[in-house]
Amino acid sequence: MYLYSLSLQRATGIVCATYGNFVGGKTQEIVVARGKVLDILRPDDNGKLQTLLSVEVFGAIRSLVQFRLTGSQKDYIVVGSDSGRIVILEYNREKNTLDKVHQETFGKSGCRRIVPGQYLAVDPKGRAVMIGACEKQKLVYVLNRDNAARLTISSPLEAHKSHTIVYSITGVDCGFDNPIFAAIELDYSEADQDSTGQAAAEAQKHLTFYELDLGLNHVVRKWTEPIDNGANMLVTVPGGGDGPSGVLVCAENFVIYKNQNRPDVRAVIPRRTDLPAERGVLIVSAATHKQKAMFFFLLQTEYGDIFKVTLDCDSNDQVTELKIRYFDTIPVTSAMCVLKSGFLFAASEFGNHALYQFQGIGQDTDVESSSATLMETEEGFQPVFFQPRKLKNLVQIDEVESLMPIMDMKVANLFEEETPQIFTLCGKGPVSSLRILRPGLAVTEMAVSQLPGVPSAVWTVKRSVNDEFDAYIVVSFVNATLVLSIGETVEEVSDSGFLDTTPSLAVSLLGEDSLMQVHPNGIRHIRADGRINEWKTPGKKTIVKVGCNRMQVVIALSGGELIYFEMDMTGQLMEIEKREMSGDVACLDIAPVPEGRQRSRFLAVGSYDSTIRILSLDPDDCMQILSVQAVPSPPESLLLLEVQASTGGEDGADHPASVFLSAGLQNGVLLRTEVDMVTGQLSDTRTRFLGLRAPKLFSALVRGRRAMLCLSSRPWLGYIHQGHFLLTPLSYETLEYAASFSSDQCAEGVVAVAGDALRVFTIERLGETFNQTVMPLRYTPRKFILHPKNKTLVILESDMGALTTEERDANKKEAIEAAGGGENGKMYVDEQENGEGEEKEDPLPDPQYGFPKAPSNKWASCIRVLDPKAGETTCLLELQDNEAALSLSTVTFHDKELGTVLAVGTSKDLKFWPKKESAGGFIHIYRFVNEGRTLELVHKTPVDGVPTALCPFQGRLLVGVGQILRIYDLGKRKLLRKCENKNFPNTITAIHTYGDRIYVGDLQESFHYVKYRRDENQLYTFADDSCPRWLTASLHIDFDTMAGADKFGNIYFMRLPQDVSEEIEDDPTGGKIKWEQGRLNGAPNKVEEIIQFHVGEVVTSLQKASLIPGGGECVLYGTVMGSVGALLPFSSREDVDFFSHLEMHLRQENPPLCGRDHMAFRSAYFPVKDVIDGDLCEQYPTLSTELQRKIADELDRTPGEILKKLEDIRNRII
Amino acid sequence: MQASDRFNINSQLEHLQAKYVGTGHADLNRFEWAVNIQRDSFASYIGHYPLLSYFAIAENESIGRERYNFMQKMLLPCGLPPEREED
Secondary structure (H helix, E strand, O other), rough: EEEEHHHHHHOOOOEEEEEOOOOOOOOEEEEEEOOOOOEEEEEEEOEEEEEEEEEEEEOOEEEEEEEOOOOOOEEEEEEEEEOOOEEEEEOOOOOEEEEEEEEEEEEOOOOOOOOOOOOOOOOOOEEEEEEOOEEOOEEEEEEEEEEOOEEEEEOEOOOOOOOOOEEEEEEOOOOOOOOOEEEEEEEEEHHHHHHOOHHHHHHHEEEEEEEEOOOOOOOEEEEEEEEOEEEEEEEEEOOOOEEEEEEEEOOOOOOEEOOOOOOEHHHHHHHOOOOOOOOOOHHHHHHHHOOOOOEEEEEEOOOEEEEEEEEEEEOOOOEEEEEEEEEEEEOEEEEEOOOOOEEEEEEEOOOOEEEEOOOOOOOOOOEEOOOOOOOOOOOOOOOOOOOOOOOOOOEEEEEEOOOOEEEEEEEEEEEEEOOOOEEEEOOOHOOOOOEEEEOEEEEEEEEEEOOOOOOOOOEEEEEOOOOOOOOOOEEOOOOOEEEEEEEOEEEOOOOOOOOOOOOOEEEEOOOOOOEEEEOOOOOEEEEEOEEEEEEEOOOOOEEEEEOOOEEEEEEEEEEOOOEEEEEOOOEEEEEEEEEOOOOEEEEEEOOOOOOOOOOOOEEEEOOOOOEEEEEEOOOOOOOOEEEEOOOOEEEEEEEEEOOOOOHHHHHHEEOEEEEEEEEEEEOEEEEEEEEOOOOOEEEEEEEOOOOOOOOEEEEEEOOOOEEEEEEOOOEEEEEEEOEEEEEEEOOOOOOOEEEEEEOOOOOOOEEEEEEEEEEEEEEEEOOOOOOEEEEOOOOEEEEEEEEEEOEEEEEEHHHHHHEHHHHHHHHHHHHHHHHOOOOOOOOHHHHHHHHHHHHOOOOOOHHOOOOOOOOOOEEEEEEEEEOOOOOOEEEEEOOOOOOOEEHHHHHHHHOOOOOOOEEEEEEEEOEEEOOEEEOEEEEEEEEEEOOEEEEEEEEEEOOOOOOEEEEEEEOEEEEOOOOOOEEEEOOOOEEEEEEEEOOOOOEEEEEEEEEEEEEEEOEEEEEEEEEEEEOOOOOEEEEOOOEEEEEEEEEEEEEEEEEEEEEOOEEEEEEEEHHHHHHHOOOOHHHHHOOOOOOOOOOOOOOOOEEEEEEEOOOOEEEEEEOOOOOOOEEEEEEOOOOOOEEEEEEOOHHHHHHHHHHHHHHOOOOOOOOOOHHHHHOOOOOOEEEEEEEHHHHHHOOOOOHHHHHHHHOOHHHHHHHHHHHHHHHOOO | OOOOHHHHHHHHHHHHHHHOOOOOOOOOOOOHHHHHHHHHHHHHOOOOOOHHHHHHHHHHOOOHHHHHHHHHHHHOEEEEOOOOOOO
């Protein structure tokens, strides 16, 4: 078996981010690393974040910084990754790519302890960069420029210190003095030797300044001083002429200003009033805002509260006071960026990212802690308390959806749509949600209006070429035409000149400013001054089809006569040529007039005899047939679409101009054929089945370029996105006819008719594969099942260290009452009252403020039954007594008295640290009542461990309890133990069954194949894996094959050898299994690994599904980083050969951007086996034309064929 | 082979041990070995963001706090060292 791996949805979580002027010019862009993907984002004029570029780098990006050489206008990006290399990137505006400027190797690849890459710091003046590891190694590279003003990089200078753990590094702003880097270091050498523990207790973190002597070209430890032992992060304080220089040391509960030869200035971080006393407050992300005259810092705590930190200085630039003022609360971020345009980009750790706009900069009287009022008592420093409140300084203006983390995923067609839906459980704690993903683009409906009949067609038309917006919407009915004028409102008009007593066949702008209406009996040409020219059809013939652009009109009369008109200099429509076709014409199209030309050269004509012809419109060979294509079914609609020559820019790689003829056939297939620009020859046809109805094709505008709308049983959009032609379904209902629409309110929309309604909509978030429907959940979702009969979902949610909803409500009430009593300290009474007032109107929503922290052994958990169609929860059972629901399954016991019941495994008093232990667990059995909408507890069976896996098996229930696999049967009062096997290595996390065979997944030790012998009532393990695998997801593929994913981001398939499998099944006495012994406590047989692939993200769910109607099945996976990918089995050997060669050439010619070797990355833990990386193959269109040709030559193909192959295989998946 | 001190196996090992933290030697005791493994593991957790977030979800902490906890654990990953036997 060979698989083709393809990411369907790239990772949506963000690891780190930086911002700067990468494009050059005034705008600021944000560069975000999403694990193995590097994205450049930019807020557009409407404050919506747009993705400029997204590159898969095949490596783990761990840190990013940006720097600028003095006097330069453009920033560079430095990437710290797992490649053992430092990479400097520059954005290339012309080609819309990131170019690797420098790549210097310094160590082994992989995320290692002493290989730098974890930390990056840059001198604020852009003269040097430091790259550090968790321990010991730090390297400094000097950045400079050569005579040709190109960036140069020196050989590395070492700033190592062995036996030292590094927490954070940053550059110190010291103007144009020698660059200095600061690091938080902890020396462990003594603690490792001292068995009394004294040295460990005395281990002290130090702040160390490393100075790069630019003259001597070496790095010295300039200054080191003990700092607070809770220190975790450093923030650069502006220096030179802009501030006092030095660093802010963020420590648990404190922020301390430090600089060489300056006194420390310390202030406490205010605490939430409901925070347990034993918990510290840690700063997890920081942003600096610097203007000419002032600067401040925004520091976010692990609870999501943002504080504004300001420094007061005296005349000697000596810091006199450090103030920390509560600013606002937003979900916890992994990075924040304050843009010059007044935006704050917040990259959330979990859940959606957001763009905020500053409304204020925290000048009000909010809770403030200052170094001046710092009080030291015997128990330490006096804390300062505050209560979170609603957003005051920030206002959210955009949200970027993120699936991170996907906890579980299932694919099913519960809604009975054309394609199945992907149900994902996403998020953590308060930002948990169920997201229903549908392949396709999201559509925003702007207006729907009923019409007085069933319309057959719709057009939009401008009044003049120079108009920005459309003037009329023309709707045609069976016997009439309705003209609507677009203004402030859309209303019917009768003075447009259009004939309204007849249906229309086409309406368009002609020439500069005249309009044309084609109706069955003629052509009506309406000049700008109101004169009307009417051309009547000869005899009794009627017009059946029309193709037109701004200068040319071709009509087809009944009987198959084509008449060609062209606009002459005076603006008159002149008949030029006629041609008899052999039969009736099915469809016609003319491409728009190319810029700078008089006319478009080609006319495409489709006939009912299943042929498509290209006719010339040139005066020399007018109406001559240039080429003919036979198609499998009569064409219904044609569209000539020019893919414009682009030299990159915002959304494309190099694209030579080419014309594609798209044809929608009556059997629902869309053909795309390339038309030779000179000869009109047709070549290189691509086919795709779109739906049950013949696709009707329309041109639309997407990002200012021509795109294609295909209306079949669902609408599709074909457009160019970052160098790829994408044909994506729209998540919208079936449409009859459509036209592009542009007005004041909606620059790039579509107007369409369906039924008796006129619909206006826009298409958002281009380039995305899925659109989401979101339903919020209460706690971190763990697992869920679909109940296909009831069409409901049963979801388990549980949170560790959280209060149950009741407790939280009670606390909230108490807090309000306490505040009302004025007992909560005099200083903050005002604040409290404000808070109280707000809470009465609208309590602080949890997704924004997070849950209050509880001791880590407290659990909150619930079981939810959700009807996804209505989006409502029909039953929600909150578990009591510190139970947490962890596993579930439906099961039909063989006495069938209760029908299908739900089994839920719960733990009691579970805790992980310092040792994993629990006070046992329970198996709850619930009955579905009320048509499966609610649950009713049947009974609850206590078990001696935590039931972590449940599975129905031959009318009984298989349960994994720790190391034990057990079979339970249903009793009246509880479940009854029937059989068990205690010999599993760690904890059973997954059970699958097929016939008599049971597949047991262990937490650490991969799968075990188990056989149940009914006559002996015993469970035997007869085969297992030879590799330890920390299983996170599992999937049953076939009788002998299992697919699994491990914690380190690998997906693997394993198969029991055929002979062993037969032997086991054919063994009549079973004696062989019973008495055969394995070696080293293992099973007697070993499975073989047949597939091995490193995804690079922890895979949390695997599913077998087919996402397109009639398509083959593939394995879908979802990851913690919020990505969804697919593994498609190849169906032919030729394809395997082709793609493995393509992959090989791409590995050679297109090495990954961040310096990690592609093969090494995909083999990070186990050598990659029989999987071809589609993400790498899909980088082929982004290569330069020469390189594309070179690779194509070596494969004995043309670049077009390769692109077609890539498109085909993608279309087989989605 | 020329018996030069510079190239004998011991000095090569010493060089490796000095350069690559965690390189073992013949007299390595159980504790030292375990400490190395633990530190390597923690460094790997910190370096692999997806793994770090996986832990953060399990423990219901923020990723930043989880990273800090792992860093802190690198100091004494296996508890106090055993008392040295004087030989």
